[in-house]
Amino acid sequence: MNDHTIPGIGSDGRITLAHGGGGTAMRALIDGVFLRAFSDDPAAPQEDQARFALADLAALGDRLAFTTDSFVVDPLEFPGGDIGTLAVCGTVNDLAVGGARPVALSAAFILAEGLDLALVRRVSASMAACARAAGVRIVTGDTKVVPRGACDGLFVTTTGIGVIRPGCAISIAAGRPGDVVIVNGTLGDHGAAILCARGDLALDVALGSDCAPLNGLTDALLDAAPDVRCMRDATRGGLAGVLSELAEASGVTVRIDEAALPVRPEVAGVCEILGLDPLYLANEGKLAAVVPAAAADAALAAMRAHPLGREAAVIGRLEAPASGRGAVHLANRFGGQRVVTMPSGEQLPRIC
Structure with a gap:
């Protein structure tokens, strides 16, 4: 089904209010765009809910994990992704850092009147491809x-369920003195890429x-x-936000070394x-893991053996x-120290 065979789509290829009215135009949009991208069998009966065999879920672990998130990034398409890949990755990662194996996602779209249908197709296709890559x-x-004007083009809300492997007890409150903090790669890439993609600044940076x-x-x-104690993906608020939450919840001092932080020269x-x-810039493919010191070498080697962890680095320790109160302390390159606080505002608007 091409753009012009969807009722309500004219020569301008734009979404109209009819596509949210519950009638034939809406049905054609769902069938021609979303089901075509997401469904294994678009001809199967469409119920109001997805259904799962409990035995299949129980075979993966002993607890369910459930998360939801909304995405409002500007611009909708950017180098390295778009709002669709962002939505899938954000939800999959929120499950994964809790020790869950992601199983299924829901996706809710708020479309603005006048939105280009070709953009909706691209976003749906990238979501489908990213979901397949994540399994x-x-x-x-x-x-x-x-x-028109009630939202900035396209908002996406995704919800995910996953199954937590048996014996896994990951928690933001599980950090202990002596534990090691590892990140799986360079920091701030997403935030810096979005900032440059907006075109508001004359920055010629790839x-x-x-x-x-x-x-x-x-x-x-x-x-x-x-025995990983904690994992968190460092999205809004960046690594600083994650480590501040860890310090407060676990009642520890997180001491990190500025020289050990992996940051691309372009981002710096x-x-x-x-x-x-860069500690406060958003990431969409980075996590911080807290592991016992005895497991640090094995954890670092496992990360570096994976394509998404080749630049993994130990960046600090818990003390x-x-x-009596948790805090984050950064040792700078000049021998001094500073306290890293929880972000008090937003450095960049609509980053994810």
Whole structure:
């Protein structure tokens, strides 16, 4: 089905309010775009819910994980991805860092009147490709159309379920003094790429988002180091936000070494020009893992053996807090120290 065979789509190839009205135009949009991209069998009966065999889920683990997120990135397409890949990766990664094997996603779309249908097709195709790469299915969803100007083009909400492997007890509150902090690669790539893609600044920098599903990496890490204490993907708020949450929840001092932080020269340059800190920039394919010191070598080797962890690095350690309260301390390249605080605002709007 091409754009002109979908009722309501004229020569301009744009979404109209009819596509959210519950009638033939909406049915044709769902069938011709979303089912075509996401369904293994578009001709199968379409129920109001996805259904799963409990035995199949139980074979993967002993607990369900459930997460949801909304995505409002600007621009909708950017080097290294688009809002669709962002939605799939963000939800898959939220499950994976809890030790879950992602199983299925839902996807809800809010479309603005006048949105280019070709863009909707591209986003749907990239979502489908990313879901296949992550080994998950998009099994249910929803579509709404709002009047022109009521949303900035396209918003996506994804919800995911996964199954947590037996014996896995990952928690933001599980960090202990002596544990090691590892990241799987360079920091701030997504935030810097989005900033440059907006075109508001005359920055001639070739940067792409690090958007990637991390469940293959987390599986490899947990196979090699089953005693991982905590994993978090460093999205909004960046690594600084993740480590601040860890310090507070676990009641520890997180001491990190600036010289050990992997940051691309291009990202460092953008941050220097604009007065930003890569610790606070968003990532969409990076996680921080906290592991016992005895498991650090195995964890680091497992990460570096995976395509998404080749630049993994140990960046710090956990210590008992001097004041009784958790905090994050960074040792800089000049021998000094500073406290890294929780982000108090947003460095960049609509980053994910």
